[in-house]
Amino acid sequence: MKIVAENYQLKLEYPFGIASYTRTTHDVVLIKITYQGLTGYGEASMAKYLGETPQSVHSFLKKIDKDYIHPEKYTIPEIYHYLNGIETGNTAAKAAVDIAVHDLYGKIHQQSCYKIYQVNPENMPVTSLTVGIDKPEIIREKVRKSLQFKSVKVKLGSGYDKAIVEAVKQETDVPLYIDANQGWTDKHEALDMICWLQEKGAVFVEQPMDKNDDDANGWITEHSPLPIIADEAMQRLADVDRLKSYYSGINIKLMKCAGMYEASEIIKKAQQTGLKIMIGCMTETSCAIMAAAALAPLCDWADLDGPWLITNNPYATPALADGKIILSEKPGLGLYSV
Numbered sequence: 001m002k003i004v005a006e007n008y009q010l011k012l013e014y015p016f017g018i019a020s021y022t023r024t025t026h027d028v029v030l031i032k033i034t035y036q037g038l039t040g041y042g043e044a045s046m047a048k049y050l051g052e053t054p055q056s057v058h059s060f061l062k063k064i065d066k067d068y069i070h071p072e073k074y075t076i077p078e079i080y081h082y083l084n085g086i087e088t089g090n091t092a093a094k095a096a097v098d099i100a101v102h103d104l105y106g107k108i109h110q111q112s113c114y115k116i117y118q119v120n121p122e123n124m125p126v127t128s129l130t131v132g133i134d135k136p137e138i139i140r141e142k143v144r145k146s147l148q149f150k151s152v153k154v155k156l157g158s159g160y161d162k163a164i165v166e167a168v169k170q171e172t173d174v175p176l177y178i179d180a181n182q183g184w185t186d187k188h189e190a191l192d193m194i195c196w197l198q199e200k201g202a203v204f205v206e207q208p209m210d211k212n213d214d215d216a217n218g219w220i221t222e223h224s225p226l227p228i229i230a231d232e233a234m235q236r237l238a239d240v241d242r243l244k245s246y247y248s249g250i251n252i253k254l255m256k257c258a259g260m261y262e263a264s265e266i267i268k269k270a271q272q273t274g275l276k277i278m279i280g281c282m283t284e285t286s287c288a289i290m291a292a293a294a295l296a297p298l299c300d301w302a303d304l305d306g307p308w309l310i311t312n313n314p315y316a317t318p319a320l321a322d323g324k325i326i327l328s329e330k331p332g333l334g335l336y337s338v
Ligand code: MG
Pocket: 179, 181, 206, 207, 231, 232, 251
């Protein structure tokens, strides 16, 4: 059992803007766990607001006792509990190992990762294409180039939100997923905007206000005609109980919750509490995306567009049919290099 990790800088096709910043590249750490001629692939994509860096990922990986991440000696939940107990935080680093362990487990047992969780691929939701904050003419160009997607996720919180939505609507009539990324500051104005967005074909709104302002987000949820989804406010399994009082649903990302196993537990808990479930991503290669896609049929909505937003994905881009990611029947994640 050996872990090899390398830094990799993803290049974005367009500068990616959300309410708080714009960027053109994104650093990830790609890992490989090798065992008896088989390789499990994993990926850590660090979100700025969670405080991880390539250096912190490497230093976490050095703390792992390789004997304990052995998918023939230990079960996936046992490996998860071992990794989680090494240190708090480091969720993207833990996710990288968890994903690679799932890929390797699948290869050892000749099983696709989605089958580990008894997922029915027929329930795969469409994946949205995310359009970052940009000039209306660039937004129109992005939407025009991506008409294979059957929903568009629109980033708002810009100061010219209606112009952005109108630009998208000029190019497509598909349902809109809205993400304010905490960018709205007045709950009454946010509610007015949500009512307008509903008329424009919006399906739900993610993180309208500051993640720490449960009362304002809760007030919006209570009055909103559309479901309100916690993203920045939602990190881990332990958050689900609290958030059910303030939101209609949660956005799960493997990088926030330490990987596939905890994500599967969050999905079970959210289903029990009646929360809507969205599965999303950071800027990621096909590796972390295929791991999330394996669980996506258990969710209401998916936003797994990472590979389509970058120009140097080291793995083949997943295949889409009717805007839905096709899960591979190959053992593990079904990844292959380009
Ligand atoms: Mg979001």
